[in-house]
Amino acid sequence: MPYQVAVSGASGYAGGELLRLLAAHPDVVIRTVTAHSNAGQPLVAHQPHLRSLAHLTLQETTPETLAGHDIVFLALPHGQSGQYTDALADTPLVIDCGADHRLESVSAWDHFYGGDFHEAWTYGVPELPVDGGTQRDRIVGATRIAAPGCNASTVSLSLAPGVAAGVIDPSDIVSVLAVGPSGAGKSLKTNLLASEILGSANPYAVGGTHRHIPEIRQALAAARSASTAPETADEGIRISFTPVIVPMARGILATSSAPIAPGATDADIRGAWEAAYGNETFVQLLPEGDFPRTADVLGANTALMGLAIDRAANRVVVVTALDNLVKGTAGAAIQSMNIALGLPEATGLTVNGVAP
Ligand SMILES: NC(=O)c1ccc[n+]([C@@H]2O[C@H](COP(=O)([O-])OP(=O)(O)OC[C@H]3O[C@@H](n4cnc5c(N)ncnc54)[C@H](OP(=O)(O)O)[C@@H]3O)[C@@H](O)[C@H]2O)c1
Numbered sequence: 007m008p009y010q011v012a013v014s015g016a017s018g019y020a021g022g023e024l025l026r027l028l029a030a031h032p033d034v035v036i037r038t039v040t041a042h043s044n045a046g047q048p049l050v051a052h053q054p055h056l057r058s059l060a061h062l063t064l065q066e067t068t069p070e071t072l073a074g075h076d077i078v079f080l081a082l083p084h085g086q087s088g089q090y091t092d093a094l095a096d097t098p099l100v101i102d103c104g105a106d107h108r109l110e111s112v113s114a115w116d117h118f119y120g121g122d123f124h125e126a127w128t129y130g131v132p133e134l135p136v137d138g139g140t141q142r143d144r145i146v147g148a149t150r151i152a153a154p155g156c157n158a159s160t161v162s163l164s165l166a167p168g169v170a171a172g173v174i175d176p177s178d179i180v181s182v183l184a185v186g187p188s189g190a191g192k193s194l195k196t197n198l199l200a201s202e203i204l205g206s207a208n209p210y211a212v213g214g215t216h217r218h219i220p221e222i223r224q225a226l227a228a229a230r231s232a233s234t235a236p237e238t239a240d241e242g243i244r245i246s247f248t249p250v251i252v253p254m255a256r257g258i259l260a261t262s263s264a265p266i267a268p269g270a271t272d273a274d275i276r277g278a279w280e281a282a283y284g285n286e287t288f289v290q291l292l293p294e295g296d297f298p299r300t301a302d303v304l305g306a307n308t309a310l311m312g313l314a315i316d317r318a319a320n321r322v323v324v325v326t327a328l329d330n331l332v333k334g335t336a337g338a339a340i341q342s343m344n345i346a347l348g349l350p351e352a353t354g355l356t357v358n359g360v361a362p
Contacts, residue, residue: 008033008035010034010074011079012037012079014040014067014081015080015081016062017042019191023336024336024340027336031340031353033349038065038071041065042082048064072090072097073096073097077098077100078097079100079101080102081103082103084104085105085119087106091107099347100149101151103339105217105221108127108129108221108224110126111240115220126152126236128342129151129228130145130338131338132338135169135229135282137231151346155217157189158222159328159333160183161247162229164260164325165179167278168278171282173275174265174267175265176243177244179244179245180262181245181262183260184249184251186251186258188255197251203253207252208252209251210251216247218247219247224240257301257303257328261325262323262326264321265321266317272315275322283311288308290308290311292311298310298327301362302359303359304360305358305360307340308359310328311325312324312326329359
């Protein structure tokens with residue numbers, strides 16, 4: 007029997023990508039799709055590329071419409087998921103693509119988001135090194151999963167192997183990240199109009215204000231050790247993070263660097279990333295001297311990574327490309343679903359991108 011699935015936020019970008027991937031997943035059937043202002047309209051009026059789902063109508067997002075499924079995906083603006091998750095206590099598996107269940111620290115939530123704090127769920131980035139193993143170990147059998155922020159998972163995956171192995175100094179991380187406007191969702195915003203972004207690279211949330219900063223610090227703290235209290239676990243992990251919106255519909259290219267830890271050899275450094283990702287399907291370290299392009303990962307559940315050791319600057323530099331809507335959200339959510347349910351991890355997902 008396939009799992010019965012509901013997807014909320016189905017008219018949006020993350021919801022649409024969840025549906026595109028779930029439509030090809032052999033073990034699920036998409037029974038319910040919900041939205042907000044567009045409830046009552048055909049799904050394909052908002053997702054015209056999802057032809058196999060043309061029979062579905064967007065319903066109101068309520069606890070009642072989401073109840074009675076085996077799996078519920080929430081792809082709502084942050085701050086909106088919590089009201090539904092409390093009411094879904096009987097649902098065997100709930101996966102939230104929003105931020106509501108990502109942060110363990112109440113003070114970090116208050117500082118960067120505000121509003122009601124909801125408990126942290128199992129973080130849905132399986133490949134992250136955590137406490138001698140990987141985050142995958144924690145996802146096995148999980149019933150509540152928080153899919154990652156797309157920028158956050160890109161930077162965390164980039165640097166976590168070095169933090170876990172102690173070959174970089176996490177107190178002086180710098181990351182500058184190019185991201186396409188789909189990362190900000192589908193709702194109309196003046197700064198995301200084509201006339202504002204075409205032919206331009208636009209920085210935003212400069213100077214330590216981006217909401218993904220505490221999520222990155224939390225993931226890197228978990229790579230270092232899992233045994234500290236949430237409010238203090240990320241002490242000593244400092245990051246200067248600058249996202250830049252660039253005129254491509256989807257994709258992220260993050261350039262992240264940190265000082266080389268005293269005594270770390272080139273073999274120690276490269277070996278840390280090879281050990282972390284050498285056996286992974288969806289996170290791949292490129293050969294020395296190679297660096298990824300966003301074009302290589304479009305539509306794929308793949309994070310491609312290149313690593314340089316800049317001895318003159320005394321820094322390790324990691325360049326990572328991924329598709330914000332796949333590995334950065336919907337693909338991570340479905341990969342985590344597969345692990346949680348004991349299905350083969352790659353079911354319904356592909357490492358291959360779309361080109362040109
Ligand atoms: N876009 C990405 O690359 C990305 C990456 C990682 C994580 N995420 C996360 O995924 C979530 C959705 O992002 P998105 O980019 O898909 O946003 P989006 O394109 O703006 O879609 C938002 C969806 O939520 C619905 N919605 C809006 N307000 C609602 C409410 N009060 N109650 C119930 N539903 C409501 C909208 O329905 P109507 O259209 O009917 O109003 C729409 O279906 C966010 O939390 C975001 O942080 C997104």
